[in-house]
Amino acid sequence: MxxxxxxxxxxxxxxxxxxxxxxALFNWLYARKHGGVFILxxxxxxxxxxSDAMVQGILDGIHWLGLDPGEGPxxxxxxxxxxxxxxxxxxxxxxxxxxxxxKLETDDRTVKEKMVDxxxxxxxxxxxxxxxxxxxxxxxxxxVESGEPAAIRLKVPSSGVSRFEDMVYGPQExxxxxxxxxxxxxxxxxxxxxxxxxxxxxxxxxTDVIRGQDHLTxxxxxxxxxxxxxxxxxxxxxxxxxxxxxxxxxSKRKHGEVVSVTTYRDRGFLPxxxxxxxxxxxxxxxxxxxxxxRNELIEKFSLxxxxxxxxxxxxxxxxxxxxxxxxxxxxxxxxxxxxxLDQLSPMVSGFLKEAGLWRPEYExxxxxxxxxxxxxxxxxxxxxxxxxxxxxxxxxxDFPCDPAAVKKNLKDDRLKQLLPELASRLESLAEFTHESxxxxxxxxxxxxxxxxxxxxxxxxxxxxxxxxxPGMFEIMVALEQTxxxxxxxxxxxxx
RNA sequence: GCCGCUAUAGUGUAAGUGGUUAACACGCCGCCCUCUCAAGGCGGAGAGUACGGGUUCGAGCCCCGUUAGCGGUACCA
Numbered sequence: 001m002x003x004x005x006x007x008x009x010x011x012x013x014x015x016x017x018x019x020x021x022x023x024a025l026f027n028w029l030y031a032r033k034h035g036g037v038f039i040l041x042x043x044x045x046x047x048x049x050x051s052d053a054m055v056q057g058i059l060d061g062i063h064w065l066g067l068d069p070g071e072g073p074x075x076x077x078x079x080x081x082x083x084x085x086x087x088x089x090x091x092x093x094x095x096x097x098x099x100x101x102x103k104l105e106t107d108d109r110t111v112k113e114k115m116v117d118x119x120x121x122x123x124x125x126x127x128x129x130x131x132x133x134x135x136x137x138x139x140x141x142x143x144v145e146s147g148e149p150a151a152i153r154l155k156v157p158s159s160g161v162s163r164f165e166d167m168v169y170g171p172q173e174x175x176x177x178x179x180x181x182x183x184x185x186x187x188x189x190x191x192x193x194x195x196x197x198x199x200x201x202x203x204x205x206x207t208d209v210i211r212g213q214d215h216l217t218x219x220x221x222x223x224x225x226x227x228x229x230x231x232x233x234x235x236x237x238x239x240x241x242x243x244x245x246x247x248x249x250x251s252k253r254k255h256g257e258v259v260s261v262t263t264y265r266d267r268g269f270l271p272x273x274x275x276x277x278x279x280x281x282x283x284x285x286x287x288x289x290x291x292x293x294r295n296e297l298i299e300k301f302s303l304x305x306x307x308x309x310x311x312x313x314x315x316x317x318x319x320x321x322x323x324x325x326x327x328x329x330x331x332x333x334x335x336x337x338x339x340x341l342d343q344l345s346p347m348v349s350g351f352l353k354e355a356g357l358w359r360p361e362y363e364x365x366x367x368x369x370x371x372x373x374x375x376x377x378x379x380x381x382x383x384x385x386x387x388x389x390x391x392x393x394x395x396x397x398d399f400p401c402d403p404a405a406v407k408k409n410l411k412d413d414r415l416k417q418l419l420p421e422l423a424s425r426l427e428s429l430a431e432f433t434h435e436s437x438x439x440x441x442x443x444x445x446x447x448x449x450x451x452x453x454x455x456x457x458x459x460x461x462x463x464x465x466x467x468x469x470p471g472m473f474e475i476m477v478a479l480e481q482t483x484x485x486x487x488x489x490x491x492x493x494x495x
Numbered sequence: 496g497c498c499g500c501u502a503u504a505g506u507g508u509a510a511g512u513g514g515u516u517a518a519c520a521c522g523c524c525g526c527c528c529u530c531u532c533a534a535g536g537c538g539g540a541g542a543g544u545a546c547g548g549g550u551u552c553g554a555g556c557c558c559c560g561u562u563a564g565c566g567g568u569a570c571c572a
Binding site: 117180212214287328 | 496497498499500502505506507509511518519520522530531533534535564565566568569571572
């Protein structure tokens with residue numbers, strides 16, 4: 001068997017959405033697993049909607065996910081002549097014919113209804129074969145040469161059964177009588193999808209076609225084309241679709257940016273985390289294992305373990321906190337916790353720069369502090385963006401104060417005296433450490449006969465504006481003596 | 496209309512060739528951690544496997560039917 005060659009063939013619709021990303025990933029994993037080649041082909045034959053910017057959107061997504069192709073990007077539009085030549089060959093061999101039926105005008109919204117109406121009517125009257133299917137070749141050629149517009153259709157056998165084996169869905173059968181003579185070339189000379197994919201896949205020597213389940217039934221048409229063109233039929237594997245919440249089809253139009261992979265990049269996902277999450281949508285290694293590195297995914301991946309039923313991707317744009325699938329966020333958090341600090345820190349600094357919180361000394365004389373602080377914060381963050389938002393008080397004095405936190409922790413009147421006193425005691429410490437700060441605070445609490453918790457929680461809000469966060473003395477060490485003291489004094493204004 | 500695909504807790508998945516009280520993760524709820532938490536630890540609720548038949552000593556796994564969802568059926572991709 002020839003070595004594996006697979007392709008991901010998106011149309012350039014502006015950005016890569018999670019469904020496409022999952023398809024790309026499975027192709028990539030399969031290629032890696034079998035030592036094959038992963039090829040990217042842009043299906044830009046829908047000329048009206050293709051632009052460089054749209055192509056770039058796809059490329060950005062693929063690249064960020066780390067799924068760079070071994071070959072490509074190739075552009076389908078550059079093979080138009082091959083597509084036409086293939087159709088011409090089928091005409092010459094009598095496997096296709098010219099159809100002079102005038103093109104009927106359809107607009108996108110009503111195609112489906114019109115088609116159903118037509119088919120219903122046809123069910124009553126019975127199907128009639130295309131009147132041009134068997135007209136003499138000479139006559140057809142003469143009409144074409146005289147300039148009469150004609151589409152080219154494939155001659156589909158009138159009886160018999162089409163069969164192929166799908167690596168995910170198993171054996172597939174379809175009666176030829178259920179397949180109409182498909183149009184290969186439009187009457188304006190434009191090649192159609194089914195012809196283009198097959199010609200390209202043959203030319204690129206694709207061995208395994210791995211794509212969305214929406215192509216499953218049309219595969220029979222393509223098999224017919226492979227056979228007509230005398231080419232070897234590749235293996236097919238169709239992947240279950242990914243649905244939006246409510247089990248509806250994922251659509252860029254309706255769901256917008258939440259389904260674009262660049263959104264995940266921009267909102268602080270690690271590519272490895274998204275890859276890991278996507279891999280589990282429609283596939284599992286068989287047991288309880290969920291967190292897997294790329295190499296583990298490659299090692300464990302197999303099409304036999306791919307599911308047949310569609311998976312729901314549970315995003316929710318209106319929820320500020322759980323804006324996307326909670327499990328994806330959880331998994332990203334796991335990656336934030338476990339990624340080696342020297343790899344994580346540069347990703348964090350990217351987000352700080354974006355928020356205007358970055359200082360060059362963080363990678364110079366303050367790099368040790370920076371690493372420690374990132375390490376402290378990451379335990380409870382789920383996205384890289386959290387470092388610039390929730391983590392803001394650690395990088396600037398200009399941070400927001402949560403009113404609920406103030407109400408909860410700074411409402412006690414005694415704090416008006418206690419906080420400045422705490423500030424003074426911390427200021428006088430010769431060595432400012434977790435231990436010395438804690439000792440100072442606790443002795444103050446003892447002397448005043450109050451619980452240390454009162455001071456600790458008040459200090460947390462005074463220092464960070466929040467009611468949640470790391471251990472109090474760890475926060476102090478991260479903020480260091482001067483900023484700790486200043487913020488405790490300033491907090492009196494909040495009381 | 497016709498053809499096809501699918502169906503396990505809210506979500507993602509387990510449960511090789513039918514065999515103990517259907518498992519795990521996320522989410523949810525509670526408790527603990529008494530310095531908080533959206534962190535961590537522990538525990539709990541939640542499906543009887545879409546529904547109805549059948550085969551079998553025994554079915555989530557096999558068969559038939561129904562329903563629902565989805566896909567295809569285009570001179571869309």
